[in-house]
Amino acid sequence: MDDVIEVLFDKLVYSCYFEKQRAHEQFIGEHFLGFQICGETHTQYAGGSKEMSANMVVLAKRNQLIRTTKYPSKEGEYQFVSIILDQAALKQYALEHKIVIDKPCTDAKVIFFEPDIFFKSFFLSLIPYIDKAKKATPKLADLKIREAIELLLQSNPDFKYLLFDFTEPYKIDLEEFMHQNYMFNVPIASFAKLTARSLSAFKRDFEKIFKTSPRQWLRNRRLDEAYYLIKHKKKKPTDIYLELGFENLSHFYSSFKHKFGMTTSEI
Template sequence: MENTSEIIFDKLVYSCAFESYRGHEEFIPDHFLGFQISGETHAFHEHGKTVIKENTVVLVRKNQLIRTIKYPSAHEKYQFVSITLDDETLRQYAAENKIVVNANFPGNQRLFFEPDDFFKNYFASLTPYINKTQGISANLADLKVKEAIELLLLSNPDVRNLLFDFSEPHKIDLKEFMNKNYMFNVSVDAFARLTGRSLSGFKRDFSKIFEMTPKQWLKEKRLKEAYYLIKSKDKKASDIYLDLGFENLSHFYSSFKKKFGVTTTEV
């Protein structure tokens, strides 16, 4: 049966899967509030792996790379719903409510929230729009997003220091970041933004550090890691090519043979 991800209105997204489904790498440009209705989401990111279990509310930070695997439960299909909290909406909310950020939000704080009656009733109120039994006006859609912000602040007032921090990402150590995130198959633009650089600045700094273009380095890095995993860890090419950022298996095979002069089975 088909796996779907559907935009119900511009900031509400509903995902459904009937079988285990490996999602694509994603650059997360905006915060979003999500609810795991059924099944589990396994999210892989720079700091490791996070498992979002059934009946869990989670706030996902903006400006990060994530890869997901979606698992249905034994008795129910996979269902996840999310509300995008974009900067424009958050700026407007902060202005209307005179919110001021007064501290840095801890970078390693887990952003799970208890699915109390408020959160349960909130996500239940989205069901008619997901099931298409009721339409939604633009004004009501805006109110639902603001309601999500209110609930987050009610659950953890310190979240204001995350949601309403509109500073630009600071320039971070490019070499360290790329060595941690090279396996994510996203655009060079996304890598530039995540390291706090313009595209031209990213390419210039990258060339100074690695003495090659980002695309050349990414391909080299991924192929070397593939060689190591196949030769030293006895991994199969079909099991690792997606995790290393290659889009299809045939391209991986041809690139591997061109780089090392042997096929993956001859290593």
């Protein structure tokens, strides 16, 4: 059976794999709520990492980078379903329920928790759409998003600070941000957006701080970390090159030798 990534309706995405999927980066533009049906998702994000097993729920805040590696279960299958909680739906909900928050969200950007019976029932209710036993209309999709919001607030009222924080990102400390996120292999434009800058402003501010271009700095920062991990932590290049943002092993080897004048095996 082929691997499947399917958008079942506007805000619901279902993933099904039958062999390990290599780590890849995702830009999370909207809040999303996900449920691991079977298999595991190993997640890396700024400030932490988590191995998400079957029957776990994740709530991820918008505007961040996440890297995931997907592993099928012992039975040979991986299934994950997520529902997007977009700003338009959340603003409408907040308006109707007169929800106003008095402080921005400062909690963790990625929250993992065990679902109660209500959450399990909610995700199980999505199975007919996955199995194509029932077609979802836009109205049904809207109801499912509202149900997800209700369940989150019932499980933890403080989730309102994450869900209903509509403040736009402000310019953040660029140096600190880059040292926390340099390993993510995403376009420079994504780094710019995450720091609340236009691409031109990002490049201008970056060169003022680091005295070099973003691409050059990223390559050197990743290689410096690779040197440290190989020499002092005895890591193998094959185990770290993807985690450090290199697309393939041959590019990593050639870049390493060009910077340090020796191969990884000569250290």
